[in-house]
Amino acid sequence: MKATIGIEVHAELKTKSKMFCGCKNNPHESQPNQNICPVCLAHPGTLPSVNADAVKKVLMVGAALGGKLADFSEFDRKNYFYPDIPKAYQLSQLAYPLVTRGTLSGVAITRVHLEEDTARSQHSTNSSAVDFNRAGVPLMELVTEPVIHSAEEAGSFAKELQLLLRTLGVSDANMDKGEMRVEANISISATEELGTKVEVKNLNSFKILESAIKYEVSRQTEKLKSGEKVVQETRGWDESKARTFSQRVKESPDDYRYFPDPDIPKYQLSEIDELSSSAVSATLPALPTQLREKYQSLGLTALQSEALVADFRLKPFFESLLERVGTDEKLVKLAANYLTSDTRALLGEDNKALELSAVQSFVVLMTMLKDQEINSRIAKDILPEVLFANVRAREAVAERGLLQQNSTEDLLPIVNEVIAQNPDVVEEYKAGKEASLKYLLGQAMKATKGSANPQLLTELLVRELSK
Numbered sequence: 114m115k116a117t118i119g120i121e122v123h124a125e126l127k128t129k130s131k132m133f134c135g136c137k138n139n140p141h142e143s144q145p146n147q148n149i150c151p152v153c154l155a156h157p158g159t160l161p162s163v164n165a166d167a168v169k170k171v172l173m174v175g176a177a178l179g180g181k182l183a184d185f186s187e188f189d190r191k192n193y194f195y196p197d198i199p200k201a202y203q204l205s206q207l208a209y210p211l212v213t214r215g216t217l218s219g220v221a222i223t224r225v226h227l228e229e230d231t232a233r234s235q236h237s238t239n240s241s242a243v244d245f246n247r248a249g250v251p252l253m254e255l256v257t258e259p260v261i262h263s264a265e266e267a268g269s270f271a272k273e274l275q276l277l278l279r280t281l282g283v284s285d286a287n288m289d290k291g292e293m294r295v296e297a298n299i300s301i302s303a304t305e306e307l308g309t310k311v312e313v314k315n316l317n318s319f320k321i322l323e324s325a326i327k328y329e330v331s332r333q334t335e336k337l338k339s340g341e342k343v344v345q346e347t348r349g350w351d352e353s354k355a356r357t358f359s360q361r362v363k364e365s366p367d368d369y370r371y372f373p374d375p376d377i378p379k380y381q382l383s384e385i386d387e388l389s390s391s392a393v394s395a396t397l398p399a400l401p402t403q404l405r406e407k408y409q410s411l412g413l414t415a416l417q418s419e420a421l422v423a424d425f426r427l428k429p430f431f432e433s434l435l436e437r438v439g440t441d442e443k444l445v446k447l448a449a450n451y452l453t454s455d456t457r458a459l460l461g462e463d464n465k466a467l468e469l470s471a472v473q474s475f476v477v478l479m480t481m482l483k484d485q486e487i488n489s490r491i492a493k494d495i496l497p498e499v500l501f502a503n504v505r506a507r508e509a510v511a512e513r514g515l516l517q518q519n520s521t522e523d524l525l526p527i528v529n530e531v532i533a534q535n536p537d538v539v540e541e542y543k544a545g546k547e548a549s550l551k552y553l554l555g556q557a558m559k560a561t562k563g564s565a566n567p568q569l570l571t572e573l574l575v576r577e578l579s580k
């Protein structure tokens with residue numbers, strides 16, 4: 114038995130206004146019904162107008178996927194009634210998606226189109242209320258070919274898509290906030306022919322996506338093994354019971370009686386300057402795959418590259434650093450090290466990006482470390498001030514007398530002083546207690562405020578103790 118999986122992803126686009134009206138696009142507005150107008154409430158006589166920025170954002174995704182960008186744009190009405198859809202139809206694209214084909218992480222893309230989000234229903238015991246802040250928010254829908262064969266593959270595809278959407282700046286794509294919603298179509302078959310397709314909806318984390326697929330694969334496999342048929346249906350995920358459950362029998366496009374919306378003009382996109390494929394391609398930033406390749410060619414490890422590509426607090430900072438010192442491989446590696454380990458630890462859960470104004474001082478700090486003007490202890494001590502307090506590395510080091518002491522002449526008197534002050538410890542060391550050396554080294558380092566060259570200090574101490 115073989116599992117075949119196709120993925121559908123909806124992502125809320127980060128535009129200023131809604132898809133077909135001038136209302137503010139803020140689906141997270143806490144006060145209900147703040148960002149509404151006659152258009153998104155579907156009052157009689159109102160007319161929609163297309164948000165060009167939303168079109169552009171979907172075309173950018175298409176260009177990044179290497180897909181074919183449409184030249185003709187038309188919106189269709191997808192007809193159904195639900196209280197969260199005031200027009201009794203959703204504006205979507207059936208016949209003319211903005212993007213066809215393309216690939217991501219080796220997964221073939223079928224289409225990417227543009228539609229509008231629905232309102233939010235809130236149900237309580239005795240009543241239901243509808244909040245229309247989200248109604249008409251631009252929504253991108255991406256559909257893959259059924260070419261995925263495992264839960265892990267589906268999970269890594271979804272993660273890569275999230276990273277791409279964020280890199281392009283088209284969506285924040287947080288799954289827990291509903292900004293990116295994933296559905297999986299899963300079928301099982303013992304032959305080359307595809308089995309009956311089951312759609313699982315409302316998968317709001319990567320972990321749930323993978324769990325739901327694994328559950329569905331084993332549920333359907335058991336059914337087929339015991340001679341039963343799999344029903345074509347839509348299922349949901351019950352997190353508390355860790356299983357999928359039946360929601361409704363699956364609709365087909367025919368059920369929605371799609372037809373072209375007569376109110377929205379049809380556009381020839383190549384005739385609109387900002388939406389022509391050359392204009393769209395020109396606005397693409399460096400894509401995750403390109404950045405990974407670039408960083409690894411600079412000698413960074415795969416893990417470091419991934420951290421710098423995916424962590425948006427670090428990426429612009431590192432890119433700006435590369436513009437200054439990109440040819441100095443040793444310095445670049447050192448900087449990548451300090452950014453992906455110490456700096457990330459300092460940032461913790463903070464979402465704020467590093468200030469680019471700190472790049473120059475950070476470069477100086479790393480250069481001083483590389484040239485052994487300071488040791489790593491001092492670099493780590495100064496790092497937070499350089500990154501977050503506009504402190505200039507060289508001045509701070511000089512003012513506090515922290516330049517690395519690399520000369521025997523400077524360090525020898527300190528070593529002898531420490532030996533003279535700790536006769537008991539020296540005795541213990543001479544009697545064979547290795548830990549005593551560490552203590553003496555610590556004392557000597559302390560006396561230099563941590564600025565001694567550690568190798569030289571150790572050498573001198575061992576030499577003097579052996580006298």
Ligand SMILES: [Zn+2]
Nearest residue numbers: 134136150153
């Ligand atoms: Zn509106």
